[in-house]
Amino acid sequence: MEQLGIEPTLLGAQVVNFIVILFVLNKLLYKPILAMIEKRKKEIARGLELTESMKAEEEKFLQKQEKAMEKAREEALKIIEEAKKQAKDVEKDVIVDAHTQAQGIIARAKEEAQDIEKAAQSRIRTEAVSLALIMSRRILSSVMSVKDQHAFIAKQTKELRLWADKQPRT
């Protein structure tokens, strides 16, 4: 051993040193590092799990959102269709009302026009008759002589006598 340049004492001491260092390192460095690495691994695994679960949650949420959007779209379409239908109904009602009102207005206007026409005709007729009456009075007054007057009275007296003869005597 000595021929090889190795001193057993030194080698022994170095071995002891190495063992001591190995022990110390094992105790003070490797174990904490390994524990830290293990802890880190666990944290990463938990993080990955959390990420996975969040992804799943997000997927669920997206699906729910999609469903809700689809439902909302269907509801909106229904509402739009209903509104269109109601608008058509309202339009029909408005047209019917307008038509009815127009008919009423036309009928009233016709009645008023007829009334005005009748009133005008009546007024003209009255005036014409009044004029004719005046003319007749003038003509008769000028044409009837005193002889005609007495003849007329004689005729009336005769008819009055006939009537009186038929009356019960008191």
Added chain:
Amino acid sequence: MKSIAHDARGFVEGVVSHLKKSDKGASVGLKVTSLLYKMSAQAKKKRSALVESAIRLSQEEQVQLAGILESVAGHRVSLDCEIKQELIGGLRVIMGDWVMDASIQSQLSEMAQLLEGGTA
């Protein structure tokens, strides 16, 4: 308008035509008997009658008229004669509530009412 003018012209012509007929002795206007109704007891009690005419009645006409009224009333009836030019012709006799209006004016008014009613 045309019909109204025609009515008015017809009205005048009709009246004049009636008048011409009277010259030939035909009936003038409505018959007196158609204008009369039974004299009421209240009218019969009246001692006087109002007689309206377009001309002054002769004595003979007044006597005849008084005689007729007396025969119906059953007692003497005096006549209050009045001249009313607006009657145009004929007589109007008023005795209480009894009225006999056979004047040409009333006949014209009746014809005018018929025309105004649009029935002529």
